[in-house]
Amino acid sequence: MKRLILALALLSPAVSWAQKIPQMDRRVTLAGPAGLNWALTTKADVSNGTLKSPTITGGAFDDAQSITQSLASLLGQQINVVNYGAVAGGTDSGTAVKNALSTAANRFPVYFPYSAYGYTINSGAYTGKEIGTWLLNGNRITGNAIGVPSAGTGTLISPYTNPYLIATDRKSVYDPAAIPQPNTGATVAESIECLPNRANGQNANVNRNWIVCRYVGADTGSGGTTSIDISTEVENWVLNVSGNHGLAFEIDTNFNAAVTDGQWTTGLFLTGGGAAGTNVNSVALSIMHAAYDGSWLPWTTGLSIREATNQIQQYKASAGEAGFFQQAFDESSNAIYWLDKMGNQTAQIVNAKKGFVGSAPTGYDEFSATRQTSADTGFFIRYFDENANTLASIDKSGRAVVSNLINTNRTGASASSTCTPGEMHADDLNLYVCISTGKYKVVALQAIQ
Structure with missing residues (x-):
């Protein structure tokens, strides 16, 4: 029996050797960088090794790992x-x-x-x-x-x-300011810039392409009443001036080429909109300046416009549009000047039935106009009637035209009265014309038919 068991034990390996050996898709060698010897000897050193594309399941980092950056x-x-x-x-x-x-x-x-x-x-x-x-x-x-x-x-x-x-x-x-600057230029804390606008063939309307480089918006919401103060500011720009000058906001419109699309190029555009009949108290541009306690603090200049062909243009939209182009008030909120949208202008004295009243301090001129050169032409002042006929004018050569001249500020002058050449006066009896300093020509009005 013992010999039989030994014989079977010796034959069993032969049975295993007789099994079919699986075939590999490609031949694998023992040697070489892709051989089995290299694969079997390669391992991951948990202390200093490098893992390539590992899959990590579970565990935790202990802040001792370094993966190129923190x-x-x-x-x-x-x-x-x-x-x-x-x-x-x-x-x-x-x-x-x-x-x-x-x-x-x-x-x-x-x-x-x-x-x-x-x-x-x-x-x-x-x-x-x-x-x-x-x-x-x-x-x-x-x-x-x-x-x-x-x-x-x-x-x-x-x-x-x-x-x-x-x-x-x-x-x-x-x-x-902590970043070193070259001789020219300025360091900018944050820069937002859009590429130039251009036509886009994928647009629904290929002839129109509007872009906005930056949009900041807010809704005021509801709930405001006469007893509740709800104020919304879309943006609040603050510049604290302490010794050095600065600008709270700068807008540059640079003309690098001619504008050929027929539209306006604008440095600052103020607009608003709403449903018809929605009337609100609003100001498109408000400029205020005061001390921290609310007391009066004057600006050097509230608004400065320089080197512009037209400094200000104002239009009314329809013939029936009411309101004012400009209004000015005194410290008691009384209107001291206005120009309404019908072209009516009142200045200086509120209730005066005069278009213009001048009242300069003693020693000053109520109105002064000066031509720039001897060749300067045009007019210092002109007045017209409703049919554009000249009522009165003074040109820059000193010639005056007055459609109806009335002068009664001197009467009873004699031929030897002091006068200035060109003066004319009249009283009940005579007409006086100054022909030279201190010499009048006098003509009796009875002789004029």
Whole structure:
């Protein structure tokens, strides 16, 4: 029996050898860079090896990994305050926020995940000028460390140029002056530029292509009544002038070629629209200037227009359109000048039945006009009737035309009375014409038929 078992044991390998060997699709060698020897000896060193296209299931990162750049920069270029220990609600998250700001190093946005409880920052010191971007996401940020924005002492979530405002969703602070500049040019904190407009053959109307490079809009909403103040500003531009001059807003319209499409090229265009019959109290352009306490603070110049062919043009839309082209008021809101849309003008004295009344201080001229050169032609002043006939005029050579001349400011003059050549006077008896200094020609009116 023992010999039989031994014999079967010796024969069993032969049975296995007799099985069919599977065939490979391509021949695999032992040697070479694609051989089995290389494949069997290759392994991943968990300490220093390189994994190519791995699939990682489960596990956790322990912040010891280095993947070309920091993990935070790979995750949407954001620093999440929660990952640094911030907790929504009343718990002080000051240390976590400070650590997040330090890690961001003015490069990455600092992200506050939304929570209905908001975040409390009681510790740490902030100036409101920290460079970087804060994505606040509508969170309510409170605490002793952020100051009191509503009182003008806010930090962190208050805009640097106006601490009475409170940022709710996004705040950015830039420092373009820290970037070295060449001899010409200027550093710009944020640049938005669109490529030139052009025809687009894919448009529904190939002859029309309108673009807007940047759109900022807001709706005022509802709920306003005479007892509730609801104010909406689409944009608020603030320039704090402290020793150095500056511009709060600059608009450049550069003419690089002729405008050939037949339309207007405009530096600033103010427009509005609404349903017919919607009448509101509105001002298209409002310019105001006052001290912080509301008292009077004069501008050097409220509005300056230079080197323009037509400085101001105003039109009425229809013959029946009422209202004024211009109005001016005194300190008591009394109208002292107006030009209505029928062409009627009143100046200086409100209730005077005169088109123009001059009242200059003693020693000054009520009206003065000067020609520029001896060859300057035209008129200093002209008046017309309803049929465009000249009623009176004074040209720039001193010639005067008056359709009806009445002069009664001197009577009883004699032939030797002091006069200026060209003067003419009349009284009940005579007509006086000054022909030279101090010499009149006198003609009796009885002799004139």
